[in-house]
Amino acid sequence: MKYMVMECHPAYAVLMDEASRVVYAANLHYEVGQTVENPVLLQEQEKAAPRISVTMKRCIAVAACAMVMLGGGALYYRGNYTPYATVMVCAEANVSMEVSRSGKVLSVQPLNQDAAMLLSDYECSGKDTLTVTNELIERAVDQGYVQKGDTVGVYYQKEKSKDSEEFQKNVEQSIASHDLQADVHGELDQAPVPPAAPAEPPVAPAPPEGKEEPPAPPQPGKDDPAPPAPHDQKEEPPAPAEPPAKPEAPAPEPGAVTPPEPAAPTAEPPGPPLPPEAPAVDDNVSPVEPIPNEVPPVATPVHPLQSPPA
Template identity: 40%
Template structure:
């Protein structure tokens, strides 16, 4: 190939080949018009973008990972239960809400309740709306009579949320001509039932779909005020409503929840310690696993000296669980089976701590009910009012 030198510069020369291409080459002392045959041609310059491209790709990948992580975190937060609402009627329902007030879980401890849930869609519905639907259905099916009082326990970390939920529920109940007794969850008392719950209180996992059968009807049917400590159905692990206990009432650990509401106000959302964000803490419900026989009275508190579930603040010493009510605190694992629910450590403060160690298990059904009130006289049947301090109990309307 012959190249015609078209132009010469200091560092290069412009050549034209026989194919009419114009190229740059080293100026090896060329002259314009000269014909050369073996020039040193300029190489194609590759753009220096590789590094920047790699950097851009790495930056894009890092952003993607970051956004994914943030998105995952947000999703997890939205799926985390921050509040729980327990509807204590013949058919017990428990709802767990996230920080935005959306229902993330709903369950019932009874088969009928479960069946009712199947017919209700909670998707994209407000909590109050769902409560209204459930109450409506129960009324239509005869589980609730008009004018009856339904106990609803709301456990929320945020007092404002508590009030919001409370007003929502009360509004819905008003529309149905029902009365509701909205309270924060209370430590389980030994419930009046007398029959020791078969299953150990367990961790008070709320209503596990496990189908705990509802606690003794009479207890639960309470519907109105003071949720009796539900008798844990034998073998089922579910936590029913929470028996309000006096402040500081200890919840038997075995019952599953060491509700430790020292005072009603405190409970509102502030009694976190007592209950996990989830209502669990206090309810005693027998959380014992079904198969585990519930020791009648003797709380098997791991060494807990007393079983005084609700122990008041002043009552620093853990009350002896006379009926074997263990210390209030429901060991974490027993307390709830729902994720994210910290089990309540013992009741208010004092002994709970040690009670916590010992396990909640209230292997004895007794404990479930007993759990609430330290002294045996807490009528298991009624819902524990052993301690005066619990205002809610007091104000619980009796119909």
């Protein structure tokens, strides 16, 4: 390509090529009108993408910082101030706690009147779930809602999470340290609705003693290992007369407690041989059914020949 020198300056020259392009080139001692080849052409600076101004850079930096702070704040808020799980402590006074991801207690709600009393003047904000659970159990013990040997139920909503397993272990340990029995479950839905019941079982051992009280009905069986003859049957009736012993049950013990525990005695009896004709039901059911209790007083006069009950 040939170039015609159109104009000369100390540092550069204006050239026109054969395609009528007009270009700048280094003035290598050219003269106007001269035709040259292979000139040193101006390297046109590639038009760079519009540069970002300093102000814009600052704005972008501020916006990025704001985004990071907002994101961090949102994560922090989610971890510390958003309910993540629910823990229910059932110790006569039933309490429900909302717990954050980080394990902090967000709020505590009483589920019954006793719980409202238990929570009066209690501040739980910012405390760990385990700490609050321990403190609530301590308060329940102090205020007499639970006693040694009672069972305390704790239900954690997030069953499958690792932290719940750890929490359950810790809770069991801490409850055991109060000489209480722990009933820790993972799923809240599985929590029994009447949580007051668990406090009663410790009283259950009474039945073995009661076993001797109702001995009256079995006694005849025991005394007469062989089933008595039919004529003996007539002498049997005094058995129902025994119920007078029943009144003992309500008297000394916290008798109100035992009635709900009927199942224990039923399972307990070793199964003494019962006379077939004898009302087998009497042994087991008599304590429960009130009817025999009422009937005997009436029946006693029916058997005057029998020795009067002691």
